[in-house]
Amino acid sequence: MTGIALAFDGSHIDGDLYRSITDEARHAPHLFNDAVTAWTTYGLGVFALLMLAAWWRARRTGAPVMARALAVPVVVGVVFAVDSVLKSLVREDRPCQTLANSFTLEACPAHGDWSFPSNHAVIAFSAATALWLVDRRIGALALPAAVLMAASRVWVGVHYPHDVLAGAVTGIVLAIPLTLLAGRAAPWVERARAGRLRTFLAV
Template identity: 75%
Template structure:
């Protein structure tokens, strides 16, 4: 029974079936995962589960380095977590509008390393990709080296989401696009907080906002 049939039988709007977009590419990737060495799958599974923690570390490094930079740079560094949360909010709106079934439901015979999420845990866009790419894009606006590391990590995160069977490739690409488009704009807007940072550097928050001599 397809997702559309289930939805109609339940009297609700049917979920979107994205398998017609790139379902064959998804199954090609997951079949590679089926035959891959167990160690490789373990590494990718660990990365897809815990890799977002790296972006939190990169945000801390950006803040630490910004202590030696001018107020606009510090304002952008402090805004990175807020920017990521804001972009994630846009992602959740898109999820609720599109309501795309997970590939493990639309393609029930496909191989997955992760258990299939519950119905209603929509697939488009990929949350992990939105978070990873928005963080990388925001970091790029502050420190090119950190941004480059973040971008490589984001690409790896996006690939891992398809490899473990959680998302179609188009879910990942959409998540990347949302993050790359919105995060730089919001990060630049955060520069408007530079006067506040400049004032705060003369107050009790000085140790957090300025490197000690």
């Protein structure tokens, strides 16, 4: 029972790589670090804006595309819920809690705010993947933004590299079938386009 109660220590996986990255951050220009900190704090809002753009552009497309566009926030929510379960099962401490003298650009989360997988990476990559399946142009903006979001979480010192990699894989693997499944709601979209919701669902 004691072993179950203890949090997982992921430092042996890529703790040295984490230290190398955060040491670079320690010596990076303040303006650059400020920009990364702002991105890691507020960048998820960009994906919300891209979701709105995908919905707007889907108004000119077929019902299956609109159904997937409307489902993007739902897909992200479902993937985030799965991520939360994984976190509670793995219970990995943050690297800034485990590794002595860790450098962080933001306050280290409290014990119990588990590290694996990265929430930010899961949200960013599930959103980017779903958006890619809705609109390739918007997806082409969302995917590099997701990479930057994942990288920023290591740079600011709150995640190991394997945390964000696992978050990216989780987001992609779950978002693909969920988004494609959402296309089955096309008949509902077709009916809604003929009614009072036409303004929101079609040009």
